[in-house]
Structure formats: C-alpha cells, structure tokens
Amino acid sequence: MAPFQLFDIFGKPITYLIYLLIGMGFGYALEASGFGVSTKLTDQFYLRDQTVFKVMFTAVLVAMVLLFGATGLGLLDYNRIWVPPTYLWPGILGGFMIGVGFIVGGFCPGTSVAASATGKVDGMFFVGGILTGIMIFGETVKYFEQFWYSSFMGRFTIPDWLGLDTGVVVFGITAIGLAALWGAEHIERAYRRRAHQPFRRHPRWHWSGAIALLGAAFAVMLIGQPTVVDMWTRIAGEKEPLLENREVQIHPAELRSLYYDPLVNLVMLDVRPESEYNIYHLQDAQRVDLEDLPDLAPDLQAMPQGTVFVLMSNDETLATQGWKALEALEVPNVYILEGGLNNWLAVYGEGEYAPLTQGEDEQLRYNFTAALGSNDPTAVPSQHDEGIEYTPKVKIESKAPTGGGGCG
Amino acid sequence: MTTMAQSPTETGGKRAGPRPFINPYLGGIILGLVLFAAFYLTGNGLGASGGLNRLIIWFIDLVAPQHVDRVSYLLHYAGGDKDALDHWIVLMTAGIFLGGLLSGWYGRRLKFETIKGPHITVRQRWFFAYLGGIISGFGARMARGCTSGQGLSGGATLSVGSWGFLLAFFGAGYLMAYFVRRLWN
Numbered sequence: 001m002a003p004f005q006l007f008d009i010f011g012k013p014i015t016y017l018i019y020l021l022i023g024m025g026f027g028y029a030l031e032a033s034g035f036g037v038s039t040k041l042t043d044q045f046y047l048r049d050q051t052v053f054k055v056m057f058t059a060v061l062v063a064m065v066l067l068f069g070a071t072g073l074g075l076l077d078y079n080r081i082w083v084p085p086t087y088l089w090p091g092i093l094g095g096f097m098i099g100v101g102f103i104v105g106g107f108c109p110g111t112s113v114a115a116s117a118t119g120k121v122d123g124m125f126f127v128g129g130i131l132t133g134i135m136i137f138g139e140t141v142k143y144f145e146q147f148w149y150s151s152f153m154g155r156f157t158i159p160d161w162l163g164l165d166t167g168v169v170v171f172g173i174t175a176i177g178l179a180a181l182w183g184a185e186h187i188e189r190a191y192r193r194r195a196h197q198p199f200r201r202h203p204r205w206h207w208s209g210a211i212a213l214l215g216a217a218f219a220v221m222l223i224g225q226p227t228v229v230d231m232w233t234r235i236a237g238e239k240e241p242l243l244e245n246r247e248v249q250i251h252p253a254e255l256r257s258l259y260y261d262p263l264v265n266l267v268m269l270d271v272r273p274e275s276e277y278n279i280y281h282l283q284d285a286q287r288v289d290l291e292d293l294p295d296l297a298p299d300l301q302a303m304p305q306g307t308v309f310v311l312m313s314n315d316e317t318l319a320t321q322g323w324k325a326l327e328a329l330e331v332p333n334v335y336i337l338e339g340g341l342n343n344w345l346a347v348y349g350e351g352e353y354a355p356l357t358q359g360e361d362e363q364l365r366y367n368f369t370a371a372l373g374s375n376d377p378t379a380v381p382s383q384h385d386e387g388i389e390y391t392p393k394v395k396i397e398s399k400a401p402t403g404g405g406g407c408g
Numbered sequence: 409m410t411t412m413a414q415s416p417t418e419t420g421g422k423r424a425g426p427r428p429f430i431n432p433y434l435g436g437i438i439l440g441l442v443l444f445a446a447f448y449l450t451g452n453g454l455g456a457s458g459g460l461n462r463l464i465i466w467f468i469d470l471v472a473p474q475h476v477d478r479v480s481y482l483l484h485y486a487g488g489d490k491d492a493l494d495h496w497i498v499l500m501t502a503g504i505f506l507g508g509l510l511s512g513w514y515g516r517r518l519k520f521e522t523i524k525g526p527h528i529t530v531r532q533r534w535f536f537a538y539l540g541g542i543i544s545g546f547g548a549r550m551a552r553g554c555t556s557g558q559g560l561s562g563g564a565t566l567s568v569g570s571w572g573f574l575l576a577f578f579g580a581g582y583l584m585a586y587f588v589r590r591l592w593n
Contacts, residue, residue, distance in 0.1 A: 003451030015496070019496040020503040022442060022450070023499060025442035026443075027504035027506060028508070028510060029439040033435030036517070042591075042592050055433075056559065057436070059439035059443055059564075060443075060560060063441075081451050081565060082451055083562065084553055084570050085569070088569055091552070091558065091573045095551055095559075096576040098580075099580025100581075100584050101542075101543035102581055103581050108554055113508065114505070114507070117508035118518050119512075120522070122522050126538070130542070132538075134545040135464050135468070136542065138479060139479065141481050161568050166566070
C-alpha cells in the first residue's frame with residue numbers, strides 16, 4: 001500500500017530522480033501560475049489580484065480530497081503520511097515572519113527559487129536573504145531553544161481537535177474553501193471595476209470543477225476512513241501467523257527481564273476494565289481502553305527508539321485484540337504477556353494466592369480480599385528473582401519509517 | 409511599472425512576447441495533483457526551504473567543519489561525516505529550479521530583469537528583496553517549514569499547526585501591506 005518505501009524498492013539514484021521530478025512539477029506549477037513575478041505575488045495583499053490565494057487554496061483542496069479519498073478506499077496509509085507536527089506558537093510566529101518577508105521582499109522560499117530560475121534578479125537576492133536568514137537562525141537558536149520546542153502537540157489534526165469525523169472535516173473545508181474562492185473572485189472583480197480594468201466572465205468549467213470537487217468531498221465523507229478493524233483485515237494474512245506461532249506472547253520472566261534492561265524503554269499497557277485494574281495490576285502498568293488505542297497510536301509511535309510495548313489482560317483475549325489494533329496502526333515492538341495476569345500470578349504468586357480451579361476466559365482466577373492495585377509484592381516485577389527459563393521473543397525493530405519531514 | 413505591463417493578456421500570437429500565465433485554478437489543480445503525487449508516492453509532501461537550509465549548512469561545513477560540530481542545530485544536518493546535501497529535499501528544491509526554468513523557457517519569460525514597484529529604484533528593490541529573504545528564511549526555520557512545507561503539505565493533511573501557520577502568514581501579509589505600500593504602489 002502507498003506510500004512506498006522508494007529507497008528499498010529502487011535504490012537511491014532512482015528515488016532521488018523521482019523527487020527531482022516531483023520538484024519539477026512543483027516548480028512548473030509555480031512559474032506557470034505567475035509566481036515568479038514578485039509584483040503579481042504582492043498584489044494579493046493590495047487586493048489587486050487574488051492569484052496567490054486561488055492557486056494555493058485550490059491546490060490544498062484538490063490534494064486534501066484526493067488524499068482522504070485514497071485513504072478511505074484503502075489505497076494509501078494515512079499513518080505513514082508526513083503530517084507536519086504542531087508546535088503551535090513557533091509555527092504561528094514563523095508564519096507571521098514569512099508573511100512579513102513576503103510583503104517586504106516579494107516572495108516566499110519556493111517562489112523565489114522559481115523566480116531565480118527565470119532570471120529575476122530580485123528573486124536571486126531573496127534567495128541570498130533566505131540563506132543568510134537560515135544561517136542567523138542556526139547560530140542563534142540556542143538563545144530561544146525553549147520557545148522553539150514549546151507548545152508541541154505532536155501529530156495533531158483538525159478532526160482530532162474538533163472531535164469530528166475526518167470525512168466531515170474534509171467536506172466542511174471544501175465547502176468553506178470553495179465559498180472563499182467565490183468571494184475572492186468578487187473582490188477581484190470589484191477591484192477591476194473600480195480601476196477600470198477589463199475582467200472576463202468565469203469560464204463555465206470553473207463551476208463544473210467546483211461542483212465536481214464538492215461532489216468528490218461528499219463521496220469522501222460517505223466512504224469514511226478505515227476503522228482499525230478494516231486496517232487489521234488488510235494485514236491479517238501477514239500478521240496472524242505471528243500469533244499462531246506464539247512469536248509475540250512473552251513469558252512473565254521475559255517481562256521481568258525487560259523491566260531491568262537499560263536499553264529498553266518498557267511501556268506496559270493494561271487493557272482491562274478499571275475495576276479489575278484496581279483490584280490488581282503490575283507496578284507501572286498503565287490502564288488504557290481498547291477503544292482509545294487509535295487515538296493513542298501517534299503518541300506511542302513518537303516514543304523513543306527502543307520502546308517495547310507489552311499488552312496485558314487477565315488472559316490473552318483482550319490483550320490480543322489490543323495487539324491487532326496496534327499492529328494495524330503500525331506501532332512497532334508490541335508484545336502480549338503470555339497467559340495474562342493469571343499466568344503472572346501462577347509464576348510469581350509465590351503460592352500466596354490459590355487459583356480458582358475454574359473460571360471463564362478473561363476472568364481473574366485469584367481471589368483478592370481487597371483492591372490492592374499494585375500494592376502487593378507480587379505486582380512489582382523487580383521483587384522477583386531471576387532464574388526462570390524462558391524463550392526470549394522480543395526483537396527490537398527500528399521504528400516504522402514514517403515519512404521523515406516535509407521540509408527536511 | 410504596473411502590474412498590467414507584466415501580466416500579458418494577449419495570447420501568444422506574436423513571436424517575441426511572453427505567453428500569458430495559466431488560469432489560476434488550472435495552476436492550483438496542477439499543484440494539487442503534484443502535492444498528492446508527492447504524498448502518494450513518497451509519503452512526504454512538498455518542501456522548498458529545507459533544500460536551501462541544507463545548501464547553506466553544506467557551505468558552512470565546507471569552510472568551517474569544526475564550527476558545525478559545535479553547534480547542535482548544524483550538527484544534526486552535517487555533523488562528522490554527514491553530507492548535508494545527501495537528502496531528498498535537496499533534489500526537490502533543485503527540481504523547483506529546473507521546473508521553473510522549463511516553464512519560463514516555454515512561456516518565453518526567461519530574462520534577466522528586476523521586477524519592482526514603480527516608485528523605488530532597482531537597488532532599493534534588491535535591498536528589500538534581500539531583507540525580506542532574511543526574515544523569510546529565519547521564519548521558515550522557526551516554523552519548521554515554509555509556505556510549501558507547512559502551508560501546502562500541512563494544509564492538505566489537516567495539521568492544526570499548519571492551518572495556524574497559514575492564518576498567520578496571510579494575516580501578516582495583509583497587516584503589513586499598508587506599512588510597506590511605497591515598495592509596491
């Protein structure tokens with residue numbers, strides 16, 4: 001499924017050629033739209049010409065509808081798409097500065113490169129200024145590093161923020177965007193009329209194009225985005241054998257050793273209901289609801305290299321569901337506590353607790369007289385001795401390659 | 409010089425005259441398709457300032473490699489044996505130049521010239537272009553991306569920060585336009 005691991009498929013030269021071609025398409029679109037001419041760009045801000053707004057927002061709307069159409073149809077994996085992480089205030093300040101640079105210097109970085117290519121000397125001076133500005137940034141960032149890393153919200157999207165369905169947001173933005181473009185047309189026309197400049201009527205295809213885009217956005221909303229179950233179904237053929245061959249179910253003794261391993265950042269996720277968690281859980285295990293895993297996945301993906309996730313429930317059923325979800329969401333290094341907490345107590349319960357002989361699946365088969373939480377010696381992995389033999393199963397993989405940065 | 413003089417309205421009948429620019433919606437659709445193709449094929453969006461960033465760091469690494477190894481920001485890109493130019497974003501930025509060149513050649517717009525408002529001199533225009541570039545370059549690193557990397561790529565993927573960036577960008581343009589109107593009117 002797209003996006004592709006181009007470096008693995010084609011090697012470096014061909015991959016770089018693909019990037020060069022994409023860049024050429026970008027440069028063509030900028031120059032052919034008139035973005036090599038500084039006065040045409042700045043006219044946007046004196047309301048004389050709405051080309052900058054029209055080109056940019058048309059591009060954003062078209063790409064957005066295609067992107068979420070492709071993810072909705074299962075052709076493209078949204079989790080592996082580079083979404084610029086949100087550092088709210090540095091981003092807003094930077095945007096403000098680029099806006100100031102735009103009206104003072106007549107360009108933004110991309111357009112100045114395209115302008116230089118056509119021999120515009122002002123574009124070349126602007127590029128020289130960018131290089132200087134970047135150098136100044138590199139030398140001075142140490143004085144405001146705290147601000148530069150502040151207000152970090154990770155991969156934070158508008159649907160997350162508003163709590164709305166992605167498809168609804170795509171349709172809403174398309175509708176608002178098209179209305180804004182229509183407004184821009186009227187502003188431009190009003191200006192031209194006042195300045196006694198000629199203007200042409202809309203070609204008819206503007207309207208059909210707008211309706212087609214709105215229709216496509218509506219279809220994106222109807223199709224919806226794939227659920228975790230859909231995503232698992234797609235990879236089940238490849239991943240199911242790992243479960244069947246018991247390659248991802250780790251013995252309690254391995255969990256204990258991970259707890260000690262200085263190279264491992266162990267994250268234990270307890271997926272049982274809160275009441276059971278309160279009765280007994282391992283020290284440092286965090287309780288999460290299975291339904292919350294999709295929202296949590298980007299945070300889990302952002303954890304440092306060498307993070308190992310171990311899911312646990314009373315037996316294995318719930319933990320296995322969680323494992324499937326995290327695999328579908330491409331979180332690396334996820335394992336299941338073998339036999340769940342029942343097995344943990346069987347191994348490390350030290351005979352203190354006698355198991356009930358029978359119990360249904362995912363029932364805690366030990367009786368606790370009080371809700372102990374992790375206030376019990378058996379719940380602290382470091383309390384237990386080494387010496388139990390087990391087959392090590394954890395193989396730490398490097399993180400799933402997710403993009404790698406829009407602006408490098 | 410006025411705007412009208414630079415944006416030719418007649419179609420390319422005459423041999424010498426530049427061709428008109430394409431319809432802005434057509435330009436937007438082409439740009440949107442390129443943006444989508446970038447995401448679909450590579451998982452990365454479009455970027456421009458990142459390539460320039462690496463170019464200047466490569467240059468610093470050439471003249472003062474010890475300095476690069478001391479400044480953590482530079483170290484990330486070119487510390488030790490790392491080659492700052494060995495990155496896809498550099499190729500993409502080179503592509504913008506080549507694509508602009510081809511489009512300008514086809515449109516008969518290749519010409520060494522300085523485009524400016526009617527009431528400033530060429531040298532003043534160069535000075536303000538350089539100044540604007542400095543502000544823009546600094547801002548692009550501050551925002552971790554420019555109008556392409558944040559605005560287009562983040563806009564299409566619905567990143568909250570990128571939409572904040574876009575609002576700030578357009579807001580700053582409209583807010584400051586009045587104060588620098590001498591440059592363009």
